[in-house]
Amino acid sequence: xxxxxxxxxxxxxxxxxxxxxxxxxAVFVVLSIVSTVIMGLxxxxxxxxxxxIRAESSMPVDVATYRAAIEPLGLGDISIxxxxxxxxxxxxxxxxxxxxxxxxxxxxxxxxxVRLEAVLQDIAPGITFPSVESVxxxxxxxxxxxxxxxxxxxxxxxxxxxxxxxEWQFAVGAVGALVHDIILTIGVFSALQIxxxxxxxxxxxxxxxxxxxxxVVVFDRVRENLRRYKQKNLSDVxxxxxxxxxxxxxxxxxxxxxxxxSLFVLGGDVIRGFVFAMIWxxxxxxxxxxxVASSTxxxxxxxxxxxxxxxxxxxQFANIDA
Amino acid sequence: xxxxxxxxxxxxxxxxxxxxLFALPNAFYSKVETYNDASDEGKEAKGWPTFxxxxxxxxxxxxxxxxxxxxxxxxxxxxxxxxxxxxxEVRNALREERATIGAIRQQxxxxxxxxxxIGKPEAMDSAIKVVQTLARPxxxxxxxxxxxxxxxxxxxxxxxxxxxxxxxxxxxRTMAQSLEIIRRRVDEAxxxxxxxxxxxxxxxxxxxxxxxSAQELKDLIGTPALLTFQAVVGETSNPxxxxxxxxxxxxxxxxxxxxxxxxxxxxxxxxxLTDAQPAFDQNGRPAVNFRFNTSGAKKFGQYxxxxxxxxxxxxxxxxxxxxxxxxxxxxGGSGIITGDFDVTESTRLSTLLRAGSLPASLIFLxxxxxxxxxxxxxxxxxxxxxxxxxxxxxIFMALSYGTFGIFANIALIINVGxxxxxxxxxxxxxxxxxxxxxxxxxxxxxxANVLIFERIxxxxxxxxxxxxxxxxxxEKALSAITDANITTFLTATILFIMGAGPVKGFAVTxxxxxxTSVFTAIFVTRIMVVIWFEWRKPKILEV
Numbered sequence: 001x002x003x004x005x006x007x008x009x010x011x012x013x014x015x016x017x018x019x020x021x022x023x024x025x026a027v028f029v030v031l032s033i034v035s036t037v038i039m040g041l042x043x044x045x046x047x048x049x050x051x052x053i054r055a056e057s058s059m060p061v062d063v064a065t066y067r068a069a070i071e072p073l074g075l076g077d078i079s080i081x082x083x084x085x086x087x088x089x090x091x092x093x094x095x096x097x098x099x100x101x102x103x104x105x106x107x108x109x110x111x112x113x114v115r116l117e118a119v120l121q122d123i124a125p126g127i128t129f130p131s132v133e134s135v136x137x138x139x140x141x142x143x144x145x146x147x148x149x150x151x152x153x154x155x156x157x158x159x160x161x162x163x164x165x166x167e168w169q170f171a172v173g174a175v176g177a178l179v180h181d182i183i184l185t186i187g188v189f190s191a192l193q194i195x196x197x198x199x200x201x202x203x204x205x206x207x208x209x210x211x212x213x214x215x216v217v218v219f220d221r222v223r224e225n226l227r228r229y230k231q232k233n234l235s236d237v238x239x240x241x242x243x244x245x246x247x248x249x250x251x252x253x254x255x256x257x258x259x260x261x262s263l264f265v266l267g268g269d270v271i272r273g274f275v276f277a278m279i280w281x282x283x284x285x286x287x288x289x290x291x292v293a294s295s296t297x298x299x300x301x302x303x304x305x306x307x308x309x310x311x312x313x314x315x316q317f318a319n320i321d322a
Numbered sequence: 323x324x325x326x327x328x329x330x331x332x333x334x335x336x337x338x339x340x341x342x343l344f345a346l347p348n349a350f351y352s353k354v355e356t357y358n359d360a361s362d363e364g365k366e367a368k369g370w371p372t373f374x375x376x377x378x379x380x381x382x383x384x385x386x387x388x389x390x391x392x393x394x395x396x397x398x399x400x401x402x403x404x405x406x407x408x409x410x411e412v413r414n415a416l417r418e419e420r421a422t423i424g425a426i427r428q429q430x431x432x433x434x435x436x437x438x439x440i441g442k443p444e445a446m447d448s449a450i451k452v453v454q455t456l457a458r459p460x461x462x463x464x465x466x467x468x469x470x471x472x473x474x475x476x477x478x479x480x481x482x483x484x485x486x487x488x489x490x491x492x493x494x495r496t497m498a499q500s501l502e503i504i505r506r507r508v509d510e511a512x513x514x515x516x517x518x519x520x521x522x523x524x525x526x527x528x529x530x531x532x533x534x535s536a537q538e539l540k541d542l543i544g545t546p547a548l549l550t551f552q553a554v555v556g557e558t559s560n561p562x563x564x565x566x567x568x569x570x571x572x573x574x575x576x577x578x579x580x581x582x583x584x585x586x587x588x589x590x591x592x593x594x595l596t597d598a599q600p601a602f603d604q605n606g607r608p609a610v611n612f613r614f615n616t617s618g619a620k621k622f623g624q625y626x627x628x629x630x631x632x633x634x635x636x637x638x639x640x641x642x643x644x645x646x647x648x649x650x651x652x653x654g655g656s657g658i659i660t661g662d663f664d665v666t667e668s669t670r671l672s673t674l675l676r677a678g679s680l681p682a683s684l685i686f687l688x689x690x691x692x693x694x695x696x697x698x699x700x701x702x703x704x705x706x707x708x709x710x711x712x713x714x715x716x717i718f719m720a721l722s723y724g725t726f727g728i729f730a731n732i733a734l735i736i737n738v739g740x741x742x743x744x745x746x747x748x749x750x751x752x753x754x755x756x757x758x759x760x761x762x763x764x765x766x767x768x769x770a771n772v773l774i775f776e777r778i779x780x781x782x783x784x785x786x787x788x789x790x791x792x793x794x795x796x797e798k799a800l801s802a803i804t805d806a807n808i809t810t811f812l813t814a815t816i817l818f819i820m821g822a823g824p825v826k827g828f829a830v831t832x833x834x835x836x837x838t839s840v841f842t843a844i845f846v847t848r849i850m851v852v853i854w855f856e857w858r859k860p861k862i863l864e865v
Binding site: 002003004005008054087113114128129130131132133134135136138139146147149150153154157158161162165198199201202205206208209210212213214216217220221224244245247248251252254255256257258259260261262263265266267268270271274275278 | 384392394535536537686687688689690691692693695696699700702703704706707708710711712714715718719721722723724754755757758761762764765766768769772773776779780798801802805806807808809810812813814816817820821825828829832864
């Protein structure tokens with residue numbers, strides 16, 4: 001007996017309520033943009049410059065005491081947060097302290113870290129600083145630029161690839177889904193004010209990869225079915241293709257989520273934000289490949305006259321022999 | 323029908339075996355590490371067979387702990403000092419033409435400019451010509467030769483700047499020199515496997531594993547350590563006092579209110595030092611002993627012979643460390659620097675003096691330190707997460723696809739082994755996001771198999787028999803597999819090119835993971851399916 005998450009033959013009509021789904025997506029996209037504009041992103045020092053210090057002590061962290069000790073140093077905006085993780089020992093108390101980039105300084109201010117460590121040692125003897133990271137404003141500016149550029153280039157490259165492999169309508173559908181996923185991910189980071197740093201950009205690009213993976217599998221089947229069922233109308237072909245690949249879509253999402261959830265729970269607090277972005281991305285990516293990419297394709301319509309009969313003809317992988 | 327030729331089978335298994343062989347050392351990490359650290363003769367005693375590969379996955383600083391610094395070299399400083407040293411030559415040349423040009427006077431030039439006011443502005447053209455004759459040729463970008471200086475005029479000011487070609491050549495020299503000096507300083511400090519790299523035009527990346535604090539490292543490499551011995555003209559407490567032509571005002575290191583007026587041209591500089599060692603003076607206070615090379619010893623000997631009873635200043639990075647009176651001629655070529663040091667400072671100063679001074683100052687743009695304990699915690703957490711996630715995926719696959727699921731699982735285990743093998747082979751660095759990349763790959767690697775298995779299930783409904791269904795399943799799933807993986811691989815490549823540090827590590831494991839997962843899905847599981855099929859010859863197939 002096999003474990004079947006999706007029963008063998010499904011005939012869901014994914015487009016019965018396509019207007020609603022597009023509406024839902026549109027609402028979430030707008031909400032994400034509004035949230036990002038109003039609340040902003042909780043940029044980490046990678047993008048904003050500044051210093052983060054991880055302080056570890058055997059005594060419980062009292063944020064107010066820490067703040068009272070640090071404030072007289074006049075370092076501007078500071079944020080102190082206690083960090084919790086199931087893997088910590090009972091007497092392991094961790095605080096994450098963030099200091100804004102100091103004004104008028106091109107490089108990082110090192111004496112500041114020394115002074116700060118000294119005052120914390122006064123209030124919590126035996127405190128250690130397992131990690132100190134400082135990024136000067138010059139580098140952070142460049143990091144933002146190259147990160148934004150990376151995302152844009154990734155989308156452009158993908159657009160071109162799909163356009164070559166399929167038709168432009170497919171490329172538009174896939175990229176529509178990608179942009180949707182990225183905006184929703186940024187939106188959730190803004191709404192929950194989770195730290196947004198370089199690793200999150202990596203997560204975003206992975207989401208791009210994953211969402212695409214899903215979309216491409218559906219599209220590949222659409223292309224095949226378009227050739228096979230020349231008389232069926234487009235929405236039936238799309239529905240059939242999504243239903244046929246549904247079992248695979250769910251299986252892959254579940255295995256990926258299994259691995260990611262394990263990392264989220266057990267992987268430590270350092271990469272939790274990064275893993276969260278990916279889990280969210282897998283969920284949104286799976287949804288969007290069906291409801292955004294395919295709906296877009298349905299609206300745009302596709303050329304039905306595929307002059308070349310074979311499903312791998314006319315592309316550079318036609319001769320790959322597995 | 324379902325057939326794989328013998329040589330192909332051999333090739334597939336051989337590739338797997340090779341990948342796993344290269345991954346093997348990582349299972350015995352500490353043992354292999356001591357083996358690799360051992361000298362060639364001592365290797366055999368370390369318990370790792372010499373015929374096995376011994377490449378290990380490098381752990382990134384976020385996993386092993388260490389300090390990461392990104393410094394920027396102030397290249398323009400060198401232009402200024404180049405032009406500064408050019409002044410005597412310009413002055414002499416212009417003085418010879420005094421009759422036509424008139425009196426000349428050096429003006430405050432600003433950054434990277436030498437500015438000279440000339441008495442008769444109408445003779446500017448001939449002044450420019452005179453200075454231009456001093457130009458030396460340098461190789462230009464286009465391959466031809468061009469002058470190293472550019473001479474222009476604004477009003478009665480003659481301005482000398484370095485040409486672009488000369489700037490470029492100077493930049494390269496400055497960077498090479500800075501890298502060399504930093505490398506020497508880090509080596510002198512005895513740290514292990516530092517990475518010191520040039521990045522872009524003016525940046526230097528320094529990574530030192532195992533270091534708990536970046537402060538120490540910054541003190542060591544961020545100090546210019548420019549040592550000069552200069553003649554003392556006088557002493558003042560006025561920080562804005564007029565030092566006079568050819569002199570400069572320098573603050574005392576131990577007393578903020580004291581300023582020395584020194585002759586600008588040094589008697590001897592740190593470049594003439596051959597050795598420096600921490601020591602103690604006759605009062606038992608920490609000091610630094612130094613020794614000059616022959617030419618330095620000669621210059622210093624001559625100067626001290628001529629100036630007995632006069633004070634001279636030992637200047638380090640624009641601060642007078644001490645200004646002793648010359649008691650007797652020092653012709654032996656060695657001496658002692660005393661000052662307000664403690665033992666750590668005297669040790670550091672002697673290290674810096676031995677390594678030489680930086681040609682330009684260095685500022686730090688980025689600094690990241692991770693303590694070794696935190697790194698170990700991350701490794702442990704990553705390991706647990708990998709094992710649990712791995713186990714969950716294995717069970718899930720076996721439940722979903724039965725025998726075929728087990729094949730996919732074996733392939734997945736080989737896959738993870740091969741990722742480590744490849745990482746060790748190419749000497750890539752594993753970072754914390756890199757571990758996340760592996761976990762993600764575990765989740766996504768089964769995708770190719772899932773695509774194939776689902777396709778086989780579909781084909782079973784319509785095709786003529788199990789063998790044909792398997793064959794069609796592989797054939798038809800291939801196009802989706804290639805498209806899906808190529809797009810993911812493209813994003814991994816972009817991440818690798820654009821990303822920095824840990825993100826790059828993530829891109830590497832993700833990219834390698836895609837290659838190995840496609841390989842294992844379309845070759846390894848297939849060969850297992852084929853062998854099983856030949857052995858069992860099932861009439862009815864359940865996937």
